[in-house]
Amino acid sequence: MNPPSSAKRILIVEDEPAIADTLIYVLANSGYQTEHVGLVQTALARLREQSFAMAIVDVGLPDGNGFDLCRQLRRFSEIPVMFLTAHGDEIDRIVGLEIGADDYVTKPFSPREVAARVGVILRRLGAARGNGQAPALAGQFELDSQAGRIRYCGTLLDLTRYEFLLLKLLIEHPERIFSREQLLERVWREPGDVFDRTVDTHIKTLRAKLRAAVADQDPIRTHRGQGYSLQSR
Numbered sequence: 001m002n003p004p005s006s007a008k009r010i011l012i013v014e015d016e017p018a019i020a021d022t023l024i025y026v027l028a029n030s031g032y033q034t035e036h037v038g039l040v041q042t043a044l045a046r047l048r049e050q051s052f053a054m055a056i057v058d059v060g061l062p063d064g065n066g067f068d069l070c071r072q073l074r075r076f077s078e079i080p081v082m083f084l085t086a087h088g089d090e091i092d093r094i095v096g097l098e099i100g101a102d103d104y105v106t107k108p109f110s111p112r113e114v115a116a117r118v119g120v121i122l123r124r125l126g127a128a129r130g131n132g133q134a135p136a137l138a139g140q141f142e143l144d145s146q147a148g149r150i151r152y153c154g155t156l157l158d159l160t161r162y163e164f165l166l167l168k169l170l171i172e173h174p175e176r177i178f179s180r181e182q183l184l185e186r187v188w189r190e191p192g193d194v195f196d197r198t199v200d201t202h203i204k205t206l207r208a209k210l211r212a213a214v215a216d217q218d219p220i221r222t223h224r225g226q227g228y229s230l231q232s233r
């Protein structure tokens with residue numbers, strides 16, 4: 001059995017159980033999967049472990065506030081964030097977008113309105129990634145060569161230098177099969193004491209990092225006796 005798709009999984013960060021339950025109920029009725037946590041630290045841990053389509057974050061939380069959570073989240077992920085706020089004076093900060101929020105609702109809110117806005121945000125995201133279709137696998141990568149960074153489905157990957165160069169090469173040539181020798185030559189450049197195993201080892205750690213970002217995809221293909229390629233669809 002396949003694990004559930006991460007496409008429409010939403011993290012709810014809210015310390016008031018009644019509000020969380022209402023959101024879980026209305027979002028489930030709209031076809032979303034939800035996970036609920038009540039603390040900033042738990043939320044950050046889950047956001048690092050699991051891929052979510054977006055997060056709904058209460059501003060006032062027992063171990064911190066939603067703004068700090070969002071700031072820390074932005075260091076490794078660009079998923080949309082919708083704030084729940086109880087105080088009008090928080091809105092200025094949210095609207096100023098200094099913390100990279102996508103939307104907010106004020107308490108008390110209409111659960112249906114929240115569900116509708118979630119739909120708008122996720123459709124907008126889908127459209128930005130290509131006509132609301134699931135993006136092609138190669139298209140799920142955002143390569144920033146200058147900064148030496150790669151995002152995968154919005155999650156910033158923590159890569160070593162050679163993992164980065166390897167993945168960069170594959171992203172730039174989707175579907176093309178590279179032999180181990182070609183990868184050694186193009187990624188490692190200086191011929192020294194590197195072996196064919198070096199490529200396999202790096203592919204293995206790279207795959208583990210991609211799996212940690214999105215559990216149910218394996219975009220790197222192994223072609224027996226030939227090498228590796230990056231799946232484009």
Ligand code: CA
Pocket residue numbers: 014015016058059060061
């Ligand atoms: Ca609260």
